Amino acid sequence: MNLDPLEWWKSHENRFPLVAQLAKKYLSIPATSVASERTFSTAGNIVTAKRSCLVFARSTKC
Numbered sequence: 001m002n003l004d005p006l007e008w009w010k011s012h013e014n015r016f017p018l019v020a021q022l023a024k025k026y027l028s029i030p031a032t033s034v035a036s037e038r039t040f041s042t043a044g045n046i047v048t049a050k051r052s053c054l055v056f057a058r059s060t061k062c
Helices: 005-011 017-027 034-046
Strands: none
Touching (some): 005 017
16 A cells, blocks of 8 residues: 555645645655755864864854
């Protein structure tokens, strides 16, 4: 049984309009960690020992 949850909520949104809205919002989030990994990777490249222009005390105040 291959049932797509988004299709189910689409066909039942008249019966459960508010819950269907939430289901569309949260079920459509991609199940991947790529975006968060990219953010942490970028942050790691910004605050490094190689970037001597950043003083540690200044970088932690943000």
